[in-house]
Amino acid sequence: MIARHDAERPLFFGADQGLFGIYHPPAVPATQAVLLCPPLGQDHVRSHRLYRQLATALAAAGVPALRFDFYGSGDSAGDSTDIRWDRCLADTTAAAAELRQLSGCEHIALFGARLGGSIALAAAANVKPDRIVAWDPVLNGPDYVARLDALQDSLRIDTRRFNQARTAEVAAGQWQGFTVDARLRQQLAELRLEPPAVQVRLIESALPVTTSADRQRFIATGATVTTLSSSTPWEELERLEMAIISHELVQSASGLLREPT
Amino acid sequence: MTEQAFRFGRAGHLVGIAGLPSAAAAQTGVIVLNAGLVHRIGPFRLHVAIARRLSACGYPTLRFDLSTLGDSAASDESLPRAQQVRADVADAMDLLGKQAGCTRFVLIGLCSGAENAHLVACSDPRVAGAIFLDGFAYRTPGFLLRHYLPKLANPVRIWRFVHRRLRPSRQVAAPDFGVVAPPLGQVRGELAEMLQRGLKLCFVYSGGTSEYFNHRRQFRECYGAVANHPGTTLEYFEAADHTYILEGDRQQLVDTIERWLLLNLPQVTAGGSA
Numbered sequence: 142m143i144a145r146h147d148a149e150r151p152l153f154f155g156a157d158q159g160l161f162g163i164y165h166p167p168a169v170p171a172t173q174a175v176l177l178c179p180p181l182g183q184d185h186v187r188s189h190r191l192y193r194q195l196a197t198a199l200a201a202a203g204v205p206a207l208r209f210d211f212y213g214s215g216d217s218a219g220d221s222t223d224i225r226w227d228r229c230l231a232d233t234t235a236a237a238a239e240l241r242q243l244s245g246c247e248h249i250a251l252f253g254a255r256l257g258g259s260i261a262l263a264a265a266a267n268v269k270p271d272r273i274v275a276w277d278p279v280l281n282g283p284d285y286v287a288r289l290d291a292l293q294d295s296l297r298i299d300t301r302r303f304n305q306a307r308t309a310e311v312a313a314g315q316w317q318g319f320t321v322d323a324r325l326r327q328q329l330a331e332l333r334l335e336p337p338a339v340q341v342r343l344i345e346s347a348l349p350v351t352t353s354a355d356r357q358r359f360i361a362t363g364a365t366v367t368t369l370s371s372s373t374p375w376e377e378l379e380r381l382e383m384a385i386i387s388h389e390l391v392q393s394a395s396g397l398l399r400e401p402t
Numbered sequence: 403m404t405e406q407a408f409r410f411g412r413a414g415h416l417v418g419i420a421g422l423p424s425a426a427a428a429q430t431g432v433i434v435l436n437a438g439l440v441h442r443i444g445p446f447r448l449h450v451a452i453a454r455r456l457s458a459c460g461y462p463t464l465r466f467d468l469s470t471l472g473d474s475a476a477s478d479e480s481l482p483r484a485q486q487v488r489a490d491v492a493d494a495m496d497l498l499g500k501q502a503g504c505t506r507f508v509l510i511g512l513c514s515g516a517e518n519a520h521l522v523a524c525s526d527p528r529v530a531g532a533i534f535l536d537g538f539a540y541r542t543p544g545f546l547l548r549h550y551l552p553k554l555a556n557p558v559r560i561w562r563f564v565h566r567r568l569r570p571s572r573q574v575a576a577p578d579f580g581v582v583a584p585p586l587g588q589v590r591g592e593l594a595e596m597l598q599r600g601l602k603l604c605f606v607y608s609g610g611t612s613e614y615f616n617h618r619r620q621f622r623e624c625y626g627a628v629a630n631h632p633g634t635t636l637e638y639f640e641a642a643d644h645t646y647i648l649e650g651d652r653q654q655l656v657d658t659i660e661r662w663l664l665l666n667l668p669q670v671t672a673g674g675s676a
Contacts, residue, residue: 151407151417151473161407161419163473189441193473215443216419216450218405302643304609311650318446318647382645384439 148200154209155235159218162209162236163193164243165200173271174205174246175398176237178253178261181224183317184375185214188254188385195252198395205244209236211260221319226260226328233264250398254385255279255375265337273337274397276344276390277373280355282332288376289316295378317381336362342397344390348372367393403457406501408466411493417473418442418466418494420501421457427503429670430530432456432663433494434465435515437535437645441472445512445645448652452510455656460669462502464494468518484521491522506530508602508667510659511537513644514581523601524592531602531667533659536644539607539615540586542623548616586624593628602666604635606658608651610644635662 150164179185196206213219250272253261258278279285297312341364374380434449442465453463467474468490498504508531511519516537523529553559618638622629642651
C-alpha cells in the first residue's frame with residue numbers, strides 16, 4: 142500500500158490554533174496511531190526529513206501519524222525564547238488529542254528523537270500512550286546542558302564558519318542557532334527522567350549518547366534497547382547543518398511502533 | 403496577522419505557510435524560497451523570523467517548499483529543474499494573489515534560494531523586487547589580492563597552508579547546495595535587464611562567502627553599472643556566517659530586509675498605503 146503525499150494534511154491546531162502539524166492519514170481505517178514528537182533546536186531542523194519519512198512509512202503501513210512543532214519552534218507560533226519544558230508537555234497532550242480526533246484511534250504510540258524522546262517519556266502520564274519509542278533520548282539534563290554549552294563555545298571560535306572568532310557575549314544565551322530562555326535552560330539542567338509506567342522501546346545509535354546508568358534505570362523497569370549499526374552525529378560541530386538521515390532508524394522505529402500491544 | 407497552512411500548486415503538491423495581515427487586500431506579497439535542502443522555516447528558523455516581521459509590516463508572506471523539498475512532493479511533470487522552479491514560484495504567487503490580492507511580488511532567497519530568485523526574476527513579470535542573500539558573485543583581481551596578500555605577509559598562515567596541503571584532511575565536506583554560477587556576463591546582463599524593467603534589487607553578502615566575495619568594492623568590480631543603478635542596494639555583513647547562526651546577526655539581517663522593503667516597495671493596500 143502506498144501513501145500519497147498529497148493526502149498529507151498541513152494544519153494548525155491547539156489553543157489559539159498556534160501549533161502546526163502535518164497529518165498523514167492511512168489509506169484504510171486504523172486502530173492505532175502514532176504521534177511524532179520533534180526534538181528541539183537544530184536537532185529539529187536536521188531531522189525534519191527523517192520524521193517525514195517515518196510518518197510516510199507508517200501511513201503506508203496503515204498507521205496514521207501526526208508530526209507537529211512545539212510552540213516557539215518550526216512553523217508553530219511563538220519564538221524560541223518562548224519554549225518551556227512544561228509547555229512542550231502540554232503541547233504533546235494537545236497534539237495527542239488532535240491525533241485521536243483526526244484518526245479516530247484511541248490507542249496511540251509516541252515516537253521522539255533526542256529531546257523529543259525525552260518529552261514523549263515525560264508526557265506519558267498525561268497522554269496515556271500504549272507505547273513509547275525513543276531514539277537517543279536525553280535522559281540526563283545536566284550532562285546535556287554542559288555539552289550544548291561546550292558546543293556553543295566551540296562554534297563561536299570556529300574560523301571555518303566565521304572569518305574571525307566571535308565574542309562570548311554575542312554567542313551567549315544561545316545553543317547552536319537558537320536563543321534559549323533562562324527558564325528552559327534551568328528546566329533542562331534539572332531534568333532527570335524516570336521510566337514511565339508504559340512500554341518503552343529505546344533505540345540507540347551505535348555510539349550511545351545516553352550514559353549507562355541512565356539507560357539502566359529504564360532497562361530495569363522493562364525497557365528494551367535496539368542498537369543501530371551506525372552512530373548519529375547529533376553534536377558534531379562539523380555536521381551541524383547536515384540532515385540526520387537513517388534508513389535503518391525509519392525501518393526500526395516503524396517496526397517497533399507497529400508491534401501488537 | 404494570522405498564519406495559515408496551505409497545500410497548493412498545479413498538482414496539489416506544494417506545502418507552505420502564508421502570513422496574512424489583517425488588511426483586506428495588499429498589492430505587494432513576499433515569497434521566501436528554500437535555502438538548500440532546509441525546509442521552509444529556513445536555517446535556524448530565519449525564514450520564519452523574516453516572514454513574521456514583514457507580515458507585521460503589512461506584507462502578505464509565503465514561505466513554502468519547492469517540489470521534492472521539505473514537505474512538498476514531486477509534481478510528476480518531468481520538467482527540467484529551472485522550469486519546475488518557475489512553475490512552483492508561479493503557483494506560490496497565484497496563492498498569495500488569491501488569498502491576499504497581491505499582484506506584485508518580492509522574492510527572498512539564501513544561497514540556492516538566491517539562485518532560484520534570480521531565475522524567476524529574469525522571466526516572471528509579476529516580480530517587482532528580489533533580495534539575494536549570498537547570491538552570485540565572482541572572484542575579481544581585487545578579491546584575489548585581498549584574499550592572498552595577507553596570507554603571503556604572514557609566515558604562520560603560510561605554514562598552516564602548507565601543513566593543510568600535506569596532511570590528509572579530516573574535515574567534513576560542507577553541505578553542497580548545488581549552486582553553479584552562470585557566466586558573469588550572463589548574470590550581469592540579466593541583472594541589468596531586471597533593473598531596466600523597474601525591479602528593485604537588494605544584494606546581501608555574509609562573511610560566509612569569503613571564498614568568493616570579500617569586500618563591498620568587489621560588487622562594483624563584478625557588476626559595473628548594475629552596482630551604480632538607483633534600484634540596487636548592497637549590504638555586506640562580514641562578521642556573520644553564511645546561515646546567520648547567531649541571534650544578533652539574524653536580527654541585523656531581518657532589520658535590514660524590513661528597512662529595504664519599506665523604502666523600496668512600500669505596501670499599497672485596498673484603502674491606500676499601509
